[in-house]
Amino acid sequence: MKLFFVILSVFIVVACGSDPAERDEGTPIQSRAIETMNAREAQLLGLDKTTTGDERAWAGPRVYTMDEAQSLAASDGKKILLDVYTVWCGYCRKMAAETYPNQAVRSEVDAHFYTVRLDAESDERIVFNGESVAMKDLATELGVSSFPTTVFISAEGQPIGLQPGFMDATMFSSLLGFVGSDAYRNQTFEAYVQNRN
Numbered sequence: 001m002k003l004f005f006v007i008l009s010v011f012i013v014v015a016c017g018s019d020p021a022e023r024d025e026g027t028p029i030q031s032r033a034i035e036t037m038n039a040r041e042a043q044l045l046g047l048d049k050t051t052t053g054d055e056r057a058w059a060g061p062r063v064y065t066m067d068e069a070q071s072l073a074a075s076d077g078k079k080i081l082l083d084v085y086t087v088w089c090g091y092c093r094k095m096a097a098e099t100y101p102n103q104a105v106r107s108e109v110d111a112h113f114y115t116v117r118l119d120a121e122s123d124e125r126i127v128f129n130g131e132s133v134a135m136k137d138l139a140t141e142l143g144v145s146s147f148p149t150t151v152f153i154s155a156e157g158q159p160i161g162l163q164p165g166f167m168d169a170t171m172f173s174s175l176l177g178f179v180g181s182d183a184y185r186n187q188t189f190e191a192y193v194q195n196r197n
Contacts, residue, residue, distance in 0.1 A: 058117075060100025061109040067127045069114035073155040079180060081113035082151035084120050084139050089147040091166035102169035105176065112180025120144060129157040152179045160184070 064072070069080045083100075085092035099105060109115055118126075120139035125132045133141070142151050142159055150167070152160040161184070163175060178184055178192045187195075 058096060058100070060096065061106050061113075061115045063117050064114045065126065066116050066118075069116045070127075070129070070157055072114050073153075073157075077155045079113050079155060079160065080153035081109060081115045081176070082142070082153060083115060083117045084142075084144045084147065084149040084151060085117065086119065086121050086147050092148040095148050095166050095172075099167060099169050099172050102173070104173040105169050108173050108176035108180055112176065120147060150175075 066080075072078065073080055083095075085096070118135050118139060120136055122135040124135050126135060126138065127133075128138055139149075143162060144151065144164075146164045148166060149162055149164045150172075151162040154160055160179060167175065174193050174196060175189070177196065178189050183192045
């Protein structure tokens with residue numbers, strides 16, 4: 001029995017002391033822009049790093065920079081859909097992998113929004129309403145305190161509202177239609193969903 005504990009102790013020391021670079025699963029994920037992620041980080045966020053060219057590497061609707069989205073929204077009146085995530089967030093990865101690629105979701109986004117993804121822990125600076133701001137600071141200014149959070153921004157750059165938490169494709173496409181069609185201005189979400197079905 002004593003020999004068993006000695007062998008077990010040696011095994012634990014060897015397993016815990018192995019080089020972290022050799023076991024990819026133990027490597028911590030750093031917060032960074034989507035374009036600079038390694039394959040593992042991209043996979044955890046539901047992204048496809050095999051995509052080449054200027055296309056953002058993920059399976060959801062096209063992703064724009066905030067500056068691009070605001071410029072386009074100002075010219076055509078579409079709203080901005082801000083997907084606020086963190087690299088370590090499991091439900092962010094689930095929503096990126098399962099909800100955003102759904103055809104009903106993509107159709108609502110294409111009809112009403114420009115999508116921007118915001119890493120809530122990143123120091124990367126973006127331009128919002130003409131001012132340079134760190135992504136993490138913008139998330140805080142918009143009232144984001146949990147992840148994922150979806151923030152809706154008007155064509156004029158004003159926050160419309162936010163919805164924290166994971167949403168499946170059915171719920172999310174309904175919410176996108178509700179906000180995108182401006183139905184939120186004169187009816188409740190519940191009434192909108194009942195009328196939609």
